[in-house]
Amino acid sequence: MKPTDSELEILHVLWANGPSTVRQVHEKLSQSRDIGYTTALKLMQIMHEKGFVSREEEGRSHTYTALVSEEDTQRNLVDRFVETAFRGSASKLVMQILGQHKASREELDEIKKLLNDLNRD
Known part of the structure; x- marks a missing residue:
């Protein structure tokens, strides 16, 4: 199950700040x-209820903790996006991104390093 955009915003807060109250x-x-x-x-x-977060009750306040990791969530969202929008073609996704946005020298170096590391496996 994938989180909605609003749920994803909340997860970002929990990932960045750790267990947090609603306030x-x-x-x-x-x-x-x-x-x-x-x-x-x-x-x-x-x-x-969906199992994205756990809840600890402390008096009147509840502390919520993310039960899904940022990395796993990103991987699942990207996998689904590639499958639905690009018919499973990661190369089409990469070509679209690089064609639409100007990547910095640092980003291109990171991409080259990733490709080199993938080729070694």
Whole structure:
């Protein structure tokens, strides 16, 4: 199951800051967009039901922890995207990205290193 865009925003906060209360997540999200506290709370409750986060009850506050890793989530999202948008062709994805965006010298060097490392395996 893949997280929605809003759930992914919450996961980014949890990955960056570790276990957090709804209030802490809400404060972080509010810095970049208009979101109500009850909306954040409801999203996090749904994420708990879906198994994306765990919840510890401490009195009246609940602390949420991401149960899915950032790397696994990114891998799953990319795999699904490549499969659906590019019919499984990673090379078409890379060509589209490099054709649309100017990569920096550092990024190109990283890509070359990755390709070299893949060729060694």
